[in-house]
Amino acid sequence: MSLNPLKYVMGWLDERYRLEDLREFARSKSVPMHHTIWYYLGGITLFLFLIQVVTGILLLMYYRPTEAAAYESVQYIISEVPFGWLVRSIHSWSASFLIATAIIHMFSVFFKKTYRKPREFTWITGLVMLGLFMFFGFTGYLLPWNQLSFFATKVGTELVGILPVVGDTFMRMIRGGEHVTGGTLTRMFGFHVAILPALTTILVTIHLLMVQRQGMSEPLTGRPRRAMPFFPNFVLRDIMVWVIVLGLLGTLSLYFPWELGLKADPFGPAPQGIEPEWYFLFMFQVLRVMPAEFLSIDGRVLVFMGFGLLGVAWTLVPWLDRGAARGRPSRVINWAGLVLLVVVIILTIWAKFYHH
Ligand code: HEM
Incomplete structure (x- = not known):
């Protein structure tokens, strides 16, 4: 008698972790048939978040967060590391895409009135995530330590400083002192690779759990007549859209690789067009x-x-x-x-x- 290894492993796991429950869940989950392109935006944003995690980890292997080495380490990534330029470009393009799709997702939720009871907290977690992702972008901007990013961070953090009462404290907290220095870079790096990933991962998980728990909303005009199985029908459609997005990111990165510019000179004059x-x-x-x-x-x-x-x-x-x-x-x-x-x-x- 031949032993099917896959069946054996599945049986072994099933006995211990009751996989049958998961199979039942996958069989019964469905989404309303009324969805249009707008219903894919949350999924696209999620996919872009995953791209950020993967490309971010790859960049982390070579990036060095100090005033003396940051710029040179990025230069090394884009010129010496195999496909480093591609990974860096995809990370940068995907960051912009992520914020764009999250904003479109938010407005589509707004115009479809999906925020209505009982999805109020899904709306709130979404908004907090958008804020965190914008902060992700802000902290990442400084990391290559080039002219543009240095002066833009100087102006951006200065603006935080004018907030009444808390402004000065906040500005010092973000800068790690009075001025934008190598200390600011290290601090931004901490936000970018530790604090923000932890917070966004928790929030994305809560957001998705809420969507899963409450199911996708019905249209305002009444109940749709049919539903589509989530697995595999909807998941396959999701994946198809993700492949298109990945193709777009690859094409943009190839034809418009992300610039590095000149190394920051904190004592030099501010360049034009910050x-x-x-x-x-x-x-x-x-x-x-x-x-x-x-x-x-x-x-x-x-x-x-x-x-x-x-x-x-x-x-x-x-x-x-x-x-x-x-x-x-x-x-x-x-x-x-x-x-x-x-x-x-x-x-x-x-x-x-x-x-x-
Ligand atoms: C920033 C990252 C975000 C990710 C990764 C994300 C992900 C998702 C996913 C996968 C869904 C289910 C599919 C869909 O309806 O598109 C969803 C639904 C939802 N999202 Fe987001 N979202 C994000 C931001 C936001 C924002 C900024 C808002 C609004 C302020 C928001 C509010 C909602 C609501 C209310 C739903 C329920 C939609 C329904 O039931 O029809 N999300 N999100």
Whole structure:
């Protein structure tokens, strides 16, 4: 009698860990058939997060987080390490993609009113994750220790410093002292490879557990007639989209490899055209056009207060839009969200292309 090794191992595991339960779960899980491209965005964001983890670990093998060695170690990665340039480019492109897909995912959740009861906390964990991913981008920006990243970090952290009451403490906490130095680099590195990965992994897990526990939302217009098995139908579709995204990332990295620029010179003059990553540009633009003083209050403080209030309102949307749970979402809130989206896009384009 021949022994099937796979069957034997599965039987051995089944006896101990009751795999049958998992098989039953995979057989019975389904998703509503009403989904469109918007339903793949959360999954794409998740895939990009996994890409960040894998490429980040590979970069970590060669990167050195000190003022003297950081720039040279990145130079070594892109010129000497086999496929190092590709890994670095994919890591950088994928970071931008991740934030873009998370933002589109958030607005699709907003316009579909998926945040309505009982998914309020899924909305909140999503928002916190988006904030953490933006901070991921901010901390990663400095790591190559080039001119642009050095001066952009100087300006960015300076802005934190003008926050009322807590500003100075926060700025010192992020900088690791009074100024942007090698100490700041080491601190950013700590955030980037230890604190933020731990926090985001916990939040992604909670977000997904909530989605799993509550199932995918039904459309506002009523129950869909059919459902699709999650496994393998939906998973295969997910994977198909992921392969396309990976192809896009590879193509961009090949034709537009991420630049390294010149090594930072903390005592040199600030180069022309310092700007943060595209996802901070809308705030940057508001700060640029705001008068220095308004009603005898520092203009930048007013901008921060404005964004703070906006952030609180955006977080509370599931509670502000109480009709959504009864199938009658607020039109005012819907329009406000649309106006917000259009204004953010206009500010970003303005900052990127028309402000000199
Ligand atoms: C930043 C990383 C994020 C990841 C990895 C992620 C991942 C996911 C995944 C895989 C799903 C299930 C599939 C889908 O509906 O697309 C989902 C659903 C959901 N996400 Fe996210 N998400 C992220 C950010 C956000 C943000 C910024 C928000 C909103 C503020 C949000 C709110 C939601 C909600 C409410 C659902 C439930 C949708 C439904 O039931 O139809 N997520 N997310």
